[in-house]
Amino acid sequence: MTNDTSTASTPATPSASTRGPKRWRIVGGVVAVFLVLGGAAIWYFVFRDTAPPAVNIEKASQSVEPGDASGGGDRSLDGTWTVDTSVGSFDDFSSAFVGYRVNEELAGVGAQTAFGRTPNVTGTMVIDGATATKVAIDADLSTLESDEAFRDGTLGGQALETDRFPTATFALTEPIQFGSVPAGGETVKVDATGTLTLHGVTRDVTIPLDAKLVNDVIVVTGLLDIQFADYGIQKPTSFRVLSIEDRGQMELQLFFTRQ
Numbered sequence: 001m002t003n004d005t006s007t008a009s010t011p012a013t014p015s016a017s018t019r020g021p022k023r024w025r026i027v028g029g030v031v032a033v034f035l036v037l038g039g040a041a042i043w044y045f046v047f048r049d050t051a052p053p054a055v056n057i058e059k060a061s062q063s064v065e066p067g068d069a070s071g072g073g074d075r076s077l078d079g080t081w082t083v084d085t086s087v088g089s090f091d092d093f094s095s096a097f098v099g100y101r102v103n104e105e106l107a108g109v110g111a112q113t114a115f116g117r118t119p120n121v122t123g124t125m126v127i128d129g130a131t132a133t134k135v136a137i138d139a140d141l142s143t144l145e146s147d148e149a150f151r152d153g154t155l156g157g158q159a160l161e162t163d164r165f166p167t168a169t170f171a172l173t174e175p176i177q178f179g180s181v182p183a184g185g186e187t188v189k190v191d192a193t194g195t196l197t198l199h200g201v202t203r204d205v206t207i208p209l210d211a212k213l214v215n216d217v218i219v220v221t222g223l224l225d226i227q228f229a230d231y232g233i234q235k236p237t238s239f240r241v242l243s244i245e246d247r248g249q250m251e252l253q254l255f256f257t258r259q
Contacts, residue, residue: 050147051113052093054101055221055253057187057210063088063095063255064214076129077181081218081256083123083137088255090119096255097121098139098168100160100226102248114151114244116144117251125218125256130181135172135192137254142166158236159228160199168250169197173204187212192222198250201231207252218256223249 053059064087088094099117123137142162146152156163174193182188188211196205209222227247228235235244 051101051115054223054249055251057212057219057221060094060221060253060255061212061214061219064217064219066215075181077127077213077218077258078129079127080259081125081127082259083121084217084255084257085119085121087217087257090117093117093253095119096253098137098141098250098252099144100248100250102245104244114146114148116146116152116155118143118145121252121254123254130178132172132176132178132192135170135176135194137170137252139168140166141168154236159233165198165200167197170205170207171195182211182213184213184215196224196250198226199231199233203230216257220252220254220256222252224251226250 083096085096087096090097097117097119098121099115101113101115103111104114105111118140120140120143121137124134125132126134141160142156144152144155144160144162155161170192172192172194176190176192178188178190190209190211192207192209194205194207195202196207205224207222207224209220212219225247226249229246235246
């Protein structure tokens with residue numbers, strides 16, 4: 001009698017020649033993941049444009065404490081209004097401020113929007129009926145802050161030369177006509193024509209403004225294109241600055257409360 005013995009098959013042990021490519025594929029995958037994560041981190045911390053968004057009347061209005069947004073239209077806004085720096089916080093730019101925005105290219109970083117803002121703003125606005133008859137604003141440019149300490153330090157002796165010209169001022173020269181007393185929550189677009197003194201130079205300007213009455217606070221935002229040559233401003237020079245535009249924007253975000 002013949003015994004038929006069956007032998008169970010066992011998996012073949014991978015040879016060194018097959019283990020090698022698999023191991024390298026795993027290593028390659030891990031390296032690729034680290035490269036992607038590292039590239040994302042470099043972009044986020046180095047190349048990412050960190051400038052905050054330009055001023056916006058809707059966002060600025062959110063700084064005012066919630067409450068009854070009605071008002072205006074059926075009541076007088078007559079009187080003197082002053083810039084109120086207690087509204088919001090400069091930490092998140094929800095407060096009053098004046099600042100600048102300009103496009104630049106930095107060595108090792110690339111093209112970015114340079115910005116600087118100061119909360120040290122004072123001013124008054126006089127309203128008579130549906131007309132702003134007087135507006136006077138002063139901003140302390142020596143306290144401009146950005147996300148780059150070297151940029152802030154450079155402005156003292158270059159470009160704006162805030163060591164020599166620490167203050168920028170605007171004074172209304174033509175009344176601002178609203179047409180009618182604005183209703184609460186209504187955004188009004190107006191032009192403010194007056195004189196702007198910057199870098200020791202005074203010029204006539206017209207600033208496009210958005211204004212809104214929110215809970216007894218008049219919120220105002222605006223952007224004005226500035227040609228540096230018009231104010232005798234020389235572009236700053238630095239080993240880090242590869243190029244910078246010959247123009248920029250002055251921006252303002254103001255909150256007025258009645259005296």
